[in-house]
Amino acid sequence: MSYDLIALLMFSSMMILLITGQRVYGAIGFVAVIFALFLWGDGGVELAFSANMKLMKWYPLLTLPLFIFMGYILAESGIAEDLYKMFHVWMGPLDGGLAIGTIGLMVVISAMNGLSVAGMAIGASIALPELLRRGYDKIMVTGVIQAGSSLGILVPPSVVLVLYGMIARQPVGKLWLAGLIPGLMMAGLFIIYIAIRCKLQPHLGPALAKEERNISWGKKFSLLSAGIIPLVIFFSMTGLFISGYTSLVESSAVGAISALIAAIARGKMTKQILHDSVQKTLGISCMFMWIILAALAFGAVFDGLGAVKAIKTLFIDNLELNPWVILILMQLSFIIMGMFLDDTAMLVIVAPLYVPLVKLLGFDLIWYGVLYTITCQIAYMTPPFGYNLFLMKAMAPKEVALSDIYRSVTPFVLIMMLGLALVILFPQLALWMPQNVELNR
Amino acid sequence: MPKVIKSYVRIIDKLNHGVGLFAMYMIFFMMAVLLYSSFSKTFSVPALWTLEVAQFTMVAYYLLGGAYSLQMGSHVRMDLAYDRWSTKTKARVDSITILFLIFFMLVLLYGGISSTMYALKYGETSRSIWAPQMAPIKIIMNIGIVLTLLQTISIFFKNLATATGKDIT
Numbered sequence: 001m002s003y004d005l006i007a008l009l010m011f012s013s014m015m016i017l018l019i020t021g022q023r024v025y026g027a028i029g030f031v032a033v034i035f036a037l038f039l040w041g042d043g044g045v046e047l048a049f050s051a052n053m054k055l056m057k058w059y060p061l062l063t064l065p066l067f068i069f070m071g072y073i074l075a076e077s078g079i080a081e082d083l084y085k086m087f088h089v090w091m092g093p094l095d096g097g098l099a100i101g102t103i104g105l106m107v108v109i110s111a112m113n114g115l116s117v118a119g120m121a122i123g124a125s126i127a128l129p130e131l132l133r134r135g136y137d138k139i140m141v142t143g144v145i146q147a148g149s150s151l152g153i154l155v156p157p158s159v160v161l162v163l164y165g166m167i168a169r170q171p172v173g174k175l176w177l178a179g180l181i182p183g184l185m186m187a188g189l190f191i192i193y194i195a196i197r198c199k200l201q202p203h204l205g206p207a208l209a210k211e212e213r214n215i216s217w218g219k220k221f222s223l224l225s226a227g228i229i230p231l232v233i234f235f236s237m238t239g240l241f242i243s244g245y246t247s248l249v250e251s252s253a254v255g256a257i258s259a260l261i262a263a264i265a266r267g268k269m270t271k272q273i274l275h276d277s278v279q280k281t282l283g284i285s286c287m288f289m290w291i292i293l294a295a296l297a298f299g300a301v302f303d304g305l306g307a308v309k310a311i312k313t314l315f316i317d318n319l320e321l322n323p324w325v326i327l328i329l330m331q332l333s334f335i336i337m338g339m340f341l342d343d344t345a346m347l348v349i350v351a352p353l354y355v356p357l358v359k360l361l362g363f364d365l366i367w368y369g370v371l372y373t374i375t376c377q378i379a380y381m382t383p384p385f386g387y388n389l390f391l392m393k394a395m396a397p398k399e400v401a402l403s404d405i406y407r408s409v410t411p412f413v414l415i416m417m418l419g420l421a422l423v424i425l426f427p428q429l430a431l432w433m434p435q436n437v438e439l440n441r
Numbered sequence: 442m443p444k445v446i447k448s449y450v451r452i453i454d455k456l457n458h459g460v461g462l463f464a465m466y467m468i469f470f471m472m473a474v475l476l477y478s479s480f481s482k483t484f485s486v487p488a489l490w491t492l493e494v495a496q497f498t499m500v501a502y503y504l505l506g507g508a509y510s511l512q513m514g515s516h517v518r519m520d521l522a523y524d525r526w527s528t529k530t531k532a533r534v535d536s537i538t539i540l541f542l543i544f545f546m547l548v549l550l551y552g553g554i555s556s557t558m559y560a561l562k563y564g565e566t567s568r569s570i571w572a573p574q575m576a577p578i579k580i581i582m583n584i585g586i587v588l589t590l591l592q593t594i595s596i597f598f599k600n601l602a603t604a605t606g607k608d609i610t
Contacts (some may be wrong), residue, residue: 017541020534021523023516026542033548048545049552052582056500059492062475065468065502246479249495253475282465282506283515289503290516294545 003305010035010301025287029294035301044301051296055289060162060172063114063252065285067159070256071118072277074109077263080122082226083108088130089215089223096198096205098134099144100191102127106148107155107187108227111234112255114159116380117284119149124395137204138400140197143408146392147190147416150377155183156238157252160373163292167351168365172248173241174434175369181429182370186419193415233258242437299352323361330354331420334375335382367423370430374420381409381416442609446598450609453595454512457588461509467502471495489571497578504585508592532603539597546590553583 010031017027029048036044055061074080087101094100105127109119123145131141153160156176165172198205237255240246246254263269315321321329334350351372358368383389383406392405423429478491510516523531557579559565566572602609 017538018519019522020538021518021526021531022535022538022542023518025516026539026545027519029545029549030541033545037548045548046552046555048549049556052500052504052549052553053556056496059496062471062495062499065499066472069468240479245483250475250479250482253472254479257472257476278465278468279513281468282461282502283510283513286503286506286510287515287517290507290510 004310006035006039007302007305007310010298014298025290025294028291028298032294032297032301036297036304039301039304047300048293048297051293051300054296055293058166060165060248061289061292062249063157063162064159064288065281066249066252066256067114067157068117068284069277069281070252070259071113071115071121072280073256073259073263073269074112074118075121075125076268076273076277077259078266078268079226079229079259079262080105080109080126082223083230084126084130086223086226089220092208094195094198095202095207096194097207098127098131098136099140099194099198099205102131102141102144103148103187103190103194106145106151107184108230109149110152110155110183111238112230112259113152114157114162114252116149116152116377119152120145120392121395123149124392128396128400132397132399134208135203135206139404139408140194140204141408142392142396142400142405143410143412144190144194146381146389146405146409147412148187150380150416151183151187153377154179154186154370154373156180157255158373160376161369162248164351164355164369164372168355168359168369170365170369174366176238177242177433177437178366178370178430179373180433182374182419182423185422185429186374186416189415189419190412193411197411229262233262295352302352323363326361327358327363327424330357331371331375331424334372335378337379364427364431366434367427367430370423371420374416374423378413378416378420381413383409442598442602442607447609450595450598453591457508457512457592460588461506461512464502464506464509467498467505471498471502474498489569490573493567493569493571493573497581500578501581501585504582505588507585507589511589511592511596529604529606532600536597536600536604539593539600543590543593543597546586546593550583550586550590553579553586557583 014027014031017031018024020027033044033048036047038044083105084101087104088098091097091101091104102123106119106123109122113119128141128145132138152158156179158176158179161175161179162172164170165175194205233255236258237251240254241248241251260269315326334354337350354372355365355368359365381389389402389405389409393400393402396405474491474495478488478495481488481491523534526534557576560574560576560579565575567575599609601607
């Protein structure tokens with residue numbers, strides 16, 4: 001049997017197993033080991049365990065449980081509530097101002113944490129009820145929170161870029177720097193959209209009522225102090241890392257500990273909350289780690305088949321496609337797959353396939369890391385599957401139906417595609433920072 | 442369900458619950474090691490052992506916690522069709538498809554044992570300046586894999602019980 005055919009068979013059997021609804025890591029892992037045994041017999045039997053050893057030696061992965069833990073602590077600590085109040089008061093008088101403020105809140109959360117779950121939890125539990133109470137359109141609001149929280153994986157620190165860095169063998173520090181400008185640009189695009197839309201249709205996001213705006217300037221300025229703790233956490237983590245005092249993983253530990261200290265100092269940390277956070281952290285970390293373990297095994301079989309070379313020959317030599325066309329096709333197929341595949345699984349399956357191809361085509365892998373992350377963001381939000389969609393449904397008040405959530409993402413997905421196109425057309429958006437900021441390590 | 446199976450499920454669930462509670466607090470150990478590492482780097486001679494100890498802790502964290510995470514139902518499924526089935530249908534399908542998961546765990550364990558045997562026989566050490574023995578962490582990894590395997594079998598029995606409408610507790 002030819003190797004292309006085996007590769008195809010691997011994919012289709014994985015899809016079938018995934019559809020049965022068995023745990024994702026079981027489906028991927030089983031296909032990996034059964035094909036390894038079938039292809040290499042005794043030589044393939046240690047494949048799964050070697051993947052385990054590979055996972056262990058992959059140092060940056062340690063940031064994953066630490067960031068997850070930090071996200072839960074931040075959500076519980078009350079820091080987010082103060083931040084929300086700050087944005088609320090300062091942005092409230094504008095049409096759509098609270099929605100714009102929510103995007104601001106999400107950017108700050110993103111700068112403290114590397115996953116989108118933290119922003120989602122904070123947005124849905126703190127911002128969403130307030131916005132609905134003030135007559136904001138529910139479809140508008142759920143879209144804002146989903147789009148905003150997805151910035152968590154683009155603005156440094158980012159766990160997705162850590163995962164990408166392992167597969168592409170690129171320094172995580174540079175990848176993080178590369179994500180900064182596109183992340184802020186994306187936030188800017190969201191804000192412009194909200195401002196214009198709410199100017200045209202003020203009923204979607206009414207400005208705050210007069211009596212609510214009557215706040216003294218002294219109070220307004222004292223609310224700004226809410227921004228201090230996030231700033232301290234950001235600098236103690238990303239700052240220490242970029243200036244070379246701590247390594248990547250050490251900084252994530254510093255970040256987790258500073259969030260914990262902030263929560264304790266504010267008197268929000270009870271034994272029960274700590275226990276729950278630790279427990280949820282184990283659950284989510286294990287979910288990720290076991291999928292990555294299975295996907296590494298899967299990828300190893302795939303590498304062994306030389307499937308990437310075959311795909312490249314097909315595209316370049318047989319179909320005579322331009323590398324740029326291939327790149328755009330890849331992003332499109334990524335988005336389409338994102339609609340149907342579980343996002344975590346996709347993250348670790350797609351990267352080993354696409355990254356070597358991108359490298360063969362001669363593109364910059366740091367730049368592609370940003371494209372990859374933005375595409376992931378889009379995939380996170382596209383129906384019918386998307387983590388953010390389901391998380392949103394789970395966390396939002398009952399009046400928000402799944403169909404509302406599905407409808408809410410459309411404009412934001414379009415904006416993100418615009419952002420993606422901008423980064424493709426102007427690579428300097430991503431590359432300027434890593435080229436001009438010297439990392440002291 | 443026969444009495445043996447009932448007590449198997451009860452004992453394994455209880456054991457893994459305990460191990461999981463232990464594993465989940467290892468995150469604080471990870472943080473402590475990493476914090477020490479950054480202090481030693483900034484204020485004195487960088488410690489050589491912290492990197493690997495942190496890695497060992499992480500691998501123990503997710504392998505020893507694997508069974509407990511299964512108990513908590515943390516693992517994602519692709520729920521396009523799955524979500525629409527009745528509890529009974531879910532259990533019926535699961536009790537077949539979990540065999541694939543069990544097979545994967547068995548292969549993982551087989552590889553683990555052979556790798557550990559190698560480490561014990563030749564006194565394998567890590568290729569770093571600190572050069573710790575690899576056998577102890579590999580043994581811990583195998584314990585985690587065995588416990589997770591036992592948990593999947595316990596889940597298999599539970600699925601089977603639900604599918605056939607029998608009582609297991």
